[in-house]
Amino acid sequence: MTTKLILTHDVTNLGSAGEVVEVKDGYARNYLVPRKLATPWTKGAQRQLDQMAEARRRRSIESLEQAQAARAWLGDNVVTVTATAGANGRLFGAVTTADLAAAVKDAEGPVVDRRSIEVNPPIKSVGRHSASVRLHPDVVATIEVNVVAAR
Incomplete structure (x- = not known):
């Protein structure tokens, strides 16, 4: 079984903050969620994620x-x-x-x-x-x- 999560921080060999990833249930339940590296995916969270991505795109050139x-x-x-x-x-x-x-x-x-x-x-x-x-x-x-x- 897999769980759909939104990463709140960069996780090596998995993805960067703001990405939606699918991981095994145990990895999500025992590692990512308790350490606040990820949160469960929902439609509302996806909308908020899209807004954050747009704001990040506007800032990206100067931050580079x-x-x-x-x-x-x-x-x-x-x-x-x-x-x-x-x-x-x-x-x-x-x-x-x-x-x-x-x-x-x-x-x-x-x-x-x-x-x-x-x-x-x-x-x-x-x-x-x-x-x-x-x-x-x-x-x-x-x-x-x-x-x-x-x-």
């Missing part, structure tokens, strides 16, 4: 230019994150996407939504790492992250 400018800034700069680490350089926990978004903001960079950042594999040690950010459907940037131990 902004996304390219943000990608240029992220490519030119290295973001520094301070985290608590042990003597061997392993972090107590991991660097989260919220930490990365805050670090970009603190470095006076572009506003980056934490939900658009993907860190793969998780950052769990001191040193240089990279993460990707989906700024626009057509623009993906790479963030260079320097993790330093807190003193």
